[in-house]
Structures are given as structure tokens and as C-alpha cells.
Amino acid sequence: MPWETSWTAESCRSAPKKWRKFRDMEHHFADCTLDDARLTLTRGGSAVAVEPKVFDLIHLLVRNAGDLVTRDRMVEEVWGGRIVSESAISACIAAARKAVGDTGKAQAVIRTVARRGLMLVAEVSGEAVARAPDSAPASTEAAQRIRYCRSEDGSAIAYAVSGEGPPVLRFGPLSLHDLEIEWAYGLHRSWISSMALHTRYLRFDSVGSGQSERVLRDHDFQIEARDAAAVADAAGFDRFAAVSYSGGCMTALTFAALYPERLTRLAIVGGYVEGRSRRSADAAPDALRAMIAEGWARPESAFASGFATAYFPEGPVEERREVQRMTQAACPPEIMLRARDAVNAASVAHLLGQVRCPVLILHARDDAVHPLSQAQKLAAGIPGAELVVLETANHVPLHGSPCWESYNRTLAEFLTG
Structure with missing residues (x-):
């Protein structure tokens, strides 16, 4: 038998640790559902593939729906406070808009507040999701x-x-x-x-x-x-x-x-x-x-x-x-x-x-x-x-x-x- 090893999403992801206390929630907004336990995003019932930092940005905005999220806070929570180029931040924002079905022109979900930051303006509802304590995430992205x-x-x-x-x-x-x-x-x-x-x-x-x-x-x-x-x-x-x-x-x-x-x-x-x-x-x-x-x-x-x-x-x-x-x-x-x-x-x-x-x-x-x-x-x-x-x-x-x-x-x- 070939050897086999698996790594869980918790050990593999580089997402900031401070938001993990918000895990085991499904957040519903627009026609999207963000599941922060399974690390998945769906839109219109279909899975949307997103990079980890894009997921983290959307998660940050969803948790703070209706409030301004400054560039400094994005850098602190999504990039761990590291030095990051403006082009990388802009690309991440553009990818987040695309993932939730938004555009920089329409801004029906993610709104830019000029020279200050971003705000998620869609109505958000959340529900806790019961998980068995030792259950593995269901997403195909959860383990390798x-x-x-x-x-x-x-x-x-x-x-x-x-x-x-x-x-x-x-x-x-x-x-x-x-x-x-x-x-x-x-x-x-x-x-x-x-x-x-x-x-x-x-x-x-x-x-x-x-x-x-x-x-x-x-x-x-x-x-x-x-x-x-x-x-x-x-x-x-x-x-x-x-x-x-x-x-x-x-x-x-x-x-x-x-x-x-x-x-x-x-x-x-x-x-x-x-x-x-x-x-x-x-x-x-x-x-x-x-x-x-x-x-x-x-x-x-x-x-x-x-x-x-x-x-x-x-x-x-x-x-x-x-x-x-x-x-x-x-x-x-x-x-x-x-x-x-x-x-x-x-x-x-x-x-x-x-x-x-x-x-x-x-x-x-x-x-x-x-x-x-x-x-x-x-x-x-x-x-x-x-x-x-x-x-x-x-x-x-x-x-x-x-x-x-x-x-x-x-x-x-x-x-x-």
C-alpha cells in the first residue's frame, strides 16, 4: 500500500488566527453563502473557487457588514501586518468583488469609501452550524x-x-x-x-x-x-x-x-x-x-x-x-x-x-x-x-x-x- 498523509485546513491555511473564534458560521448575503468552518463560498448555489487571502478579505468584510474596514485593518488581518504592495491589495479586492458577483462600477455588495477603505453594504444574516468536534471539513479543499x-x-x-x-x-x-x-x-x-x-x-x-x-x-x-x-x-x-x-x-x-x-x-x-x-x-x-x-x-x-x-x-x-x-x-x-x-x-x-x-x-x-x-x-x-x-x-x-x-x-x- 502506498503511504498516505493528510493535512487539515487548520494546519495548512495561513489565515490570521484572531478570526478563528468566528468559525462554524454560515453567513448569507446577496445570493452568496460564506461557510467559515468549511472555508467555502457559494453564489447562486454554485461553488466559487477563491484564493485564501480573497476568502479572508470577504470574511473580514462580512463580519463587519455596514462598518468601514480601513486599508490598515485589511493589511493587519488579511496579510498579517506584513508589507504588501498596493497592486496586491487592489488585485485581492477585485477578486473579492468578482467572487461575490459584484463589480467596481456597480458596488452593490462591496462599496469603496474613497481614500479610506471598504464596506460590505449587502444585508447579512448568519447562523451557527453544528459540527462534530472532530469532524473533517466537507470541502474538497479541506485536506490534501x-x-x-x-x-x-x-x-x-x-x-x-x-x-x-x-x-x-x-x-x-x-x-x-x-x-x-x-x-x-x-x-x-x-x-x-x-x-x-x-x-x-x-x-x-x-x-x-x-x-x-x-x-x-x-x-x-x-x-x-x-x-x-x-x-x-x-x-x-x-x-x-x-x-x-x-x-x-x-x-x-x-x-x-x-x-x-x-x-x-x-x-x-x-x-x-x-x-x-x-x-x-x-x-x-x-x-x-x-x-x-x-x-x-x-x-x-x-x-x-x-x-x-x-x-x-x-x-x-x-x-x-x-x-x-x-x-x-x-x-x-x-x-x-x-x-x-x-x-x-x-x-x-x-x-x-x-x-x-x-x-x-x-x-x-x-x-x-x-x-x-x-x-x-x-x-x-x-x-x-x-x-x-x-x-x-x-x-x-x-x-x-x-x-x-x-x-x-x-x-x-x-x-x-
Whole structure:
């Protein structure tokens, strides 16, 4: 039997502790119901997927319906008093309005009080909900179950499945994910939630990182692809769509060539054909590799911060820090350096013509780490591939980017066919 672990919403959420005394209530307003025990929001009887900070903002406004909630109080209760950019606050407010069926123009539910804050103006009624003291939340978002399978060499691979719908497998960057940490963090949890709203979303940690077995082995993209096949088999995925991020495209394209009968479609976000050292004979030394060597083992180090900033120059700052914290915790420096060397020296040019499924490539116009020209090479080399250019400098869009909504919508529509 594979090992299995679960984390409750209480242990995973990063919401402020001070409002937990209000739990076990259903709040009804407009055509919405907010259940603060199950951490769910419904509108018109249908579930609405919201990020943790958006949920916390709505919860704060509902608890204080009819009263002014200042920006300072929002920052204190939703972001724990941390420094947060105006763009992140504005994006959270916009997402909250959208979640409750409101708009910035109509303001029938959430009203802006100029230069002061927000007020929830819809009538709110609440009722206590009886729960068994030790009962688990009913929402599919309430707990994550991590299971294990074995690679060909016997290493344990951690994986988790979220949501219902068409099966989708994620190929993440080598060694940069941790299933447990990303479930706990708001930004990553929102990515998972947005995918799980429409799909049965399968994620796994590469051997050597995250919740998988921490063994040191050379990175080989065919081995990584066979690991992915083992995970898909264990999860009961026969034919499925896939999405790859950054260097995960190397494994995904290798998988597409090895198992053409299993892949129904492939989305590539921030991908590239050739690693950095393969792009030109006189490539300069890899400054990002030096940052890993100098600062990966030290939390909040300036070197690790510089690495994250290179990939996400537009921020928002708090979301970028979240990415930095997770990637540093996902694997030790020696494994990260091996992964970096593997993708720097790799090329998938010989595989492009072998891809048979529909392919959508999404790439930032101003990506400074892996330039748009690499995405154009992918699109030109893969038969029938389509390219969507994202108006951002972030390697992958973060919440708060102007293209965030259209990016998520485009990705979901493609993966679900």
C-alpha cells in the first residue's frame, strides 16, 4: 500500500488566527453563502473557487457588514501586518468583488469609501452550524492526501490529486516543488484551486525534492518521464492532458515522445528548446547558478532573493517571496545545482517533430530569463502548436499581473478541451 498523509485546513491555511473564534458560521448575503468552518463560498448555489487571502478579505468584510474596514485593518488581518504592495491589495479586492458577483462600477455588495477603505453594504444574516468536534471539513479543499509510488530504481515519489473533471498532469520545474508547502501557501494554493475547479489535477515532486525521497541522482529527462508515467499509473490516469512550467517542459516533451498514446494535449508555460549554455557558444557564466551556490541554504538570503527577482521582476513582492521560500525549502543546494546544470545543458530540439498532441505555448513577452524567442522556436518546431504571448515580465504570471485572469482562463479552456 502506498503511504498516505493528510493535512487539515487548520494546519495548512495561513489565515490570521484572531478570526478563528468566528468559525462554524454560515453567513448569507446577496445570493452568496460564506461557510467559515468549511472555508467555502457559494453564489447562486454554485461553488466559487477563491484564493485564501480573497476568502479572508470577504470574511473580514462580512463580519463587519455596514462598518468601514480601513486599508490598515485589511493589511493587519488579511496579510498579517506584513508589507504588501498596493497592486496586491487592489488585485485581492477585485477578486473579492468578482467572487461575490459584484463589480467596481456597480458596488452593490462591496462599496469603496474613497481614500479610506471598504464596506460590505449587502444585508447579512448568519447562523451557527453544528459540527462534530472532530469532524473533517466537507470541502474538497479541506485536506490534501499525499500518496507514494515507486520509480524504476525504487525511489519513493510523492503525488497528490485535487478536484474532479478531465485528468491533467503537472510537469513542474525540476526540484522546485514541495506538495505540502505549496498546499499551505496562498499563491500556490490558488493555482491548485483554479486547476482543481475544472480538472482532476495530479501533481508530484521530483525524486530528490519536496515530499519525495531525498536521494541524490543525476538528472536524466527520460528517467524523469518514466517517473511521471509511474505516477500517472498509480493515480489511475490512462490518457490525460498535461501542463508544464519552465524547465518542466524538458520532461514533458520527452514524455510526449515516449508515450504519444497517453497524452491528449500539452500546455507549455515559460518553456524553452535549449538550455542557457546551449543557446550560444560564448554564453556568459550563469549568474543565477552562482546565486544558488551562495545563498540557497540560507533562508531570506539576498542571493536567493535575487534569484527569485530575476524570474519575477514585476512581483507582487509578497507572492515572489512565497515562491522563494517554497523553492528554497523544496530541495538542498546540491540537488538544485544538479538540476540547474541539467537544464542549462539540455536541448529538446530533436523531440519537437515527434509531438503528436495539440500543444499550446504561453510565454511572457518580456521574460529576461528564457526569452520569447525560445517559445517561438517551440511553436515553429512542434506541428500545429499555437503560441499565446503574455503581457508581463514575470516568467510565469503571478496573481496581480494584468494578464492573470486571461492567462488562467486560456489555460483552463485549452486543458479541458
